Amino acid sequence: MTPTASTPPADGCIDTQVVDDHILLIGINRPAKRNGWTPVMFRQLAEAYTRLDDDPALRVGVLHAFGDHFTAGLDLPVVAPYLQRGEELVPAGLVEPYNYGQPGYRRRQKPMLVAVQGICYTVGIELMLGADIVVAADDCRFSQLEVQRCIMATGGATLRMSERAGVGNALLHLLTADVFDSAEAWRCNFVQKVVPAAELMDTTLTLARRIAAQAPAAVVATRLNVLKAIELGQAAAVADFVPVQKLLAASEDAAEGVRAFVEKRPARFTGR
Known part of the structure; x- marks a missing residue:
């Protein structure tokens, strides 16, 4: 299926859609800027994750993106002032999408699947590693390139890359800021399935439906x-x-x- 997209504002938005009564689709919607992340998008994402946990009818979440790319990462000119001031981009009290137990935030209880395509940089990798199961299109390009911008990956990559792939593989990608493909992401256990791009959403939804059918x-x-x-x-x-x-x-x-x-x-x- 093709998820329904709204016309996003200039600073992007997060669209949600319930399918099959129990599955919440959470769509990153700023394709004109390769889904570059802004503060309003982070807030809306946390609200969507909170909705998933709070609605008893919902059983599984699926994070996906509109357009050709999952995300090019942070819209740095917009987000940099927050980083310089040490301000959080997600309001306290909500479910924190990176899911690494920050004080003042809730941790997600229900399962989250992620469907990634095209470019998936920085925050995109961290969001997928903070989820549970990742399906990647075979056209993906990944990069954890924070060191190129004199910032540190603080959305969980330093924790989870080594957990999934071992210290050497984690530092290979964290310290070189290289671009790697879906096959390498699968080798490192960052993704669980690699499928043709045309099959991405159908494959992910098949998994979501199977999980939603369980107790x-x-x-x-x-x-x-x-x-x-x-x-x-x-x-x-x-x-x-x-x-x-x-x-x-x-x-x-x-x-x-x-x-x-x-x-x-x-x-x-x-x-x-």
Whole structure:
């Protein structure tokens, strides 16, 4: 499918669209400037991520972009004054899209998929690494080029590139500011699938629909347990096994899962 786009203002916007009742499409909309990021776009993105978590009907988010490119990165002349003053671009109290646990911000609970195409620089890489599953078109060009501008990647690249690819591979791309392709992004585990550009949204939505068909509470619990193991260690994640499983097992969806198993049919989960 082709997501619906509004006519964006000069400083861009974030469009949202609900599909199949449970999937929130979140579209980066400033194609005339290669989706260069402005403060208003960051605020609207955080609001969209917050909507995903707060709406009980929504189960999965899909971040995508309008136009030929995912993003060329920050609109630096506009954003630089914020960096110089040390000001945050996302209002406190919202879900922070980079998802690395900044004080004063909420962390996303529900799964987020990302579909990237064309140029995907700096903040684009950090947003996809802060999500859960990334599908890349085979025409992508990636670059974490902050060092070329005498700034540091502070949206999570210094944390997650090494986590995904190892220290050497992370520093190869962080310190050289090189441009690399989708095959290299896949080699480094920055993306999980590479597909022809024409198949990008359909492939991503197929994955989103499959996740949305599962028991919502179990999806959230599984995602959070994986993150806890990465961030706090195996023991912290294992400590959640029994109490979380007890809560899940007492739900209506758990009973529906058993019925579906016995009746040999797909489960119809309600999120209760």
